[in-house]
Amino acid sequence: MSRRRFQILFARSKGNHEEIPRFGRTVGVISALFLLALVFSFAFSRLHYGWNWDAVYQYRQKFVSGWLITLAISAASLVASLIIGLAAALSHRSPFLPLRYLGKVYVELIRGTPLLVQILVFFYVVADAFGIGNRYVVGTLTLAFFAGAYISEIIRAGIESVGESQLDSARVIGLTPYQTYRYVVFPQVMRRILPPLAGQFASLIKDSSLLSIIAVSEFTLNAQEVNAFTYSTMESYLPLALGYLALTLPISMLSKYLERRYRYAS
Amino acid sequence: MRLRLDGVVKRFDGVTALDGISLSLSGARSIALIGPSGGGKSTLLRVLAGLELPDQGGVEIDDVPLPTDGESLISYRRSIGTVFQSYNLFPHLTALENVTLPLVQAHGYAKEAANGYAMELLDRFQLASHAGKRPYELSGGQQQRVAIVRAVAIKPRFLLFDEPTSALDPEMTAEVLDLIAELRAQGREFIIVTHEMGFAKRVADHGIFLGAGKIVEEGPAAELFDTPHTAELKAFLGKVLKY
Numbered sequence: 001m002s003r004r005r006f007q008i009l010f011a012r013s014k015g016n017h018e019e020i021p022r023f024g025r026t027v028g029v030i031s032a033l034f035l036l037a038l039v040f041s042f043a044f045s046r047l048h049y050g051w052n053w054d055a056v057y058q059y060r061q062k063f064v065s066g067w068l069i070t071l072a073i074s075a076a077s078l079v080a081s082l083i084i085g086l087a088a089a090l091s092h093r094s095p096f097l098p099l100r101y102l103g104k105v106y107v108e109l110i111r112g113t114p115l116l117v118q119i120l121v122f123f124y125v126v127a128d129a130f131g132i133g134n135r136y137v138v139g140t141l142t143l144a145f146f147a148g149a150y151i152s153e154i155i156r157a158g159i160e161s162v163g164e165s166q167l168d169s170a171r172v173i174g175l176t177p178y179q180t181y182r183y184v185v186f187p188q189v190m191r192r193i194l195p196p197l198a199g200q201f202a203s204l205i206k207d208s209s210l211l212s213i214i215a216v217s218e219f220t221l222n223a224q225e226v227n228a229f230t231y232s233t234m235e236s237y238l239p240l241a242l243g244y245l246a247l248t249l250p251i252s253m254l255s256k257y258l259e260r261r262y263r264y265a266s
Numbered sequence: 267m268r269l270r271l272d273g274v275v276k277r278f279d280g281v282t283a284l285d286g287i288s289l290s291l292s293g294a295r296s297i298a299l300i301g302p303s304g305g306g307k308s309t310l311l312r313v314l315a316g317l318e319l320p321d322q323g324g325v326e327i328d329d330v331p332l333p334t335d336g337e338s339l340i341s342y343r344r345s346i347g348t349v350f351q352s353y354n355l356f357p358h359l360t361a362l363e364n365v366t367l368p369l370v371q372a373h374g375y376a377k378e379a380a381n382g383y384a385m386e387l388l389d390r391f392q393l394a395s396h397a398g399k400r401p402y403e404l405s406g407g408q409q410q411r412v413a414i415v416r417a418v419a420i421k422p423r424f425l426l427f428d429e430p431t432s433a434l435d436p437e438m439t440a441e442v443l444d445l446i447a448e449l450r451a452q453g454r455e456f457i458i459v460t461h462e463m464g465f466a467k468r469v470a471d472h473g474i475f476l477g478a479g480k481i482v483e484e485g486p487a488a489e490l491f492d493t494p495h496t497a498e499l500k501a502f503l504g505k506v507l508k509y
Contacts, residue, residue: 165353173368173416174344179332187358198390266405 056239066222067243072245073140073204073218080144081204083122085151092156103152110149115210118142123214147204154196158189191262198255202248204205209244219243267328267455268292268426274323276309281307284320285479291472296450297457300504306479309460311428314457328423344372347417348426352433354413355401358417361412362388362397364501365419374418387415391445405437411445418449425449425456432461463506467491475499476500 008027011018020028088104091103110118119142126131127138170180219240227236269291276284283304291297299307312318313325316332316339325332333342355364362384371378388394393411400408410430413483417425427446431439443465447454450469460466466487468471474491475483475498492499 065411163353165350166356168350169354169356171382172343172348172350173420174340174372175368176340179371182370184356188356191358 015113017023042167049234052230052232053235055080056226056235059101059226059229062222063219063239063243066217067246068119069136069217070205070219071242072209073136073143073211073216075141077140077208078149078201078204080140081147081151084144084148085155088148088152089159093159094154107149107152109145109192112228115142115146115207116213117213118146119210126171126204131176135211135214135216139208139214143204143208145256146207147200150198150200152156154200155189158193161192162188190261194255194259194262196250201251205247205251208243267294268327269294269297270324270329272324272326274310274313275289275322276306276313276318276320282479284313286323287476287479287481288323289474289481289484294472295453295455296470296473297474298459298466299459299474299476300461300463300466300502301476302480305476308403308422308428309479310456311426311459314481315346315426315428315431316343316365317348344368344420344425346426347414347420347422347424348409349413349417349428349430351429352409354416355409357401360398360400361393361404361408364401364412364415368416368420381498384415387419388412391415405438406434407441410438410442414442416444418454422456423455425454427456427458427460428477429459461506463491463503475502477502 006012007021007024009024011020011024013019075148088103088106091099094100094103119139120141122145123135123138132138165252166184166188167180170184175183208218210216212224215221223236223240227233230236269289271287271289274284275282278382282310283462286401287306287310288492297308301307307316309384311319313332314327320332344466355361356367360369362381365384365388366377369375369384370377370438373382379419385394385397388397391411391414393415396404396408396412406413414425414430430446432444434442439462443462444457447465447469448455458466458470470487473484473487474481475490475494475496477498483494488500491503
């Protein structure tokens, strides 16, 4: 087979470096989508189901407002989870031991228990005791603390991957500990943690659907309600999947873009 | 420089790296630390660089004791230039940015002034064409030369080299040693840990032979290398000069 024809279907790789020409990429994407379309159109064609999009379409406003709430909650808890995760990761390296172990216990407790339980406990017990009645605030904070534990582990691993010799070099040129983090550690950590961080953010957006159990009127809860009103399950939940994809795909693409921008061999 | 060490002891997890080093030197402009691996050379250099605090004993450089608290250690480190065996440069910064980082962050240069000054230095050491490259795009010898430029740029009181050529092949070793010899000719003071005996003999005024954490023999470099007195140094020189 000629080299060009071979490259339509196969990537040529050398170590970690791959060379994929544009036509190869186009053909690859189209055939993958075609294959998926084939499987699903077969599955749906075998389904004896009376589609009723009209009933669901009447409630389109609920989808829009739910999607916007999910967007707002995700964005807010995404920012908060980064701050919490960073603080927890740094606390792991704190010379003050009670703080260090608080960080460790936090990470283990959150990662070891279901989000569902955390939402219930935070809302009905903790928030109630501290007089926070707003379910949107509690929901956002709970999500932020949940994702923060995972993000803290991602950041911690990133920090530890910066070698001892780099830290020595930072010390001999006279950087303060703060400057060392700011100019030497974090720029390198950023690049290394972007892919897992993007994955975590995508999870965070999907996990926000669990806030429906404390009646936060987000995307999933609205879809459930539309389903209850119309008995059109598929028509209610398929837009849900598309709505979440519309949020997670851009994050994934942004992460790939940033990864390319920060790329350098090390 | 005047160097005074008084019974310096340094232990790591029960292993004694420096076992009571005492020394008084004045007037030496370049000092070579030689000896077998694990003999304590690098540890002594790290103490002088303000990276490790001795467990016992005192160090005085130009009659000023080495500081022990964090703040003064940072300003002490800012006053000297240290170059390690490898990985001196930060991989996410270009050669130019590696040189300007300490100028801007630790020495109060404005960004433009630092850039201009660093470019001038890189140019003087034939590295200007590499200014925009990241370390992975440079050869090992070029990386070390940029690291030396970075150390020189801050106008240090003296330089410390910890086996600056041990990770390089012979050709690159030569280009780095040429640069150090050039600095020597400019009258810059330094202490170097090295396995390159011919080079040490050529550039150093004073030699110190360390073994098992102690000073076994020391003296003017010419004497030390040509007429070693102790059996240890004779055996060491015999081995390293054999090939």
